[in-house]
Amino acid sequence: MSELGYIAAFLTTFAFVPQALKTIRTRDTSGLSLAMYACLTVGIFLWLxxxxxxxxxxxxxxNAVTLMLALPIFLIILGNTxxxxxxxxxK
Known part of the structure; x- marks a missing residue:
C-alpha cells in the first residue's frame, strides 16, 4: 500500500478516538444509532x-485499532438500548 493508504488508514482510525473516549467515559449513547454501529462494527471486522x-x-x-474503538461503543449502545x-x- 502506498503512503497515501497509510495516511488514509491513520486518519480514519484516529477519527474514532474522540467518540470512543467520550462514549466510554460518559456512557451517553443517546445520539448514536444501534443499527449504524452494528453495521459499522461488522464492516470493520470484515475489512480486518x-x-x-x-x-x-x-x-x-x-481496522484492528478501529475495531477496538468501535466495539466498546457498540456494546455500550446495546446495553443502553x-x-x-x-x-x-x-421490568
Missing part, C-alpha cells in the same frame, strides 16, 4: 479479515 487475507498491514493495523427497553416495559 480482508486485510489479513491480503496480508495488507495498513488494512490490518487500521436493552436497559431502556426494560425500563419502558416496567
Amino acid at each position: 479479515l480482508h486485510g489479513i487475507n491480503r496480508q495488507d498491514f495498513a488494512l490490518i493495523g487500521a 436493552r436497559a431502556a427497553r426494560r425500563a419502558a416495559s416496567g
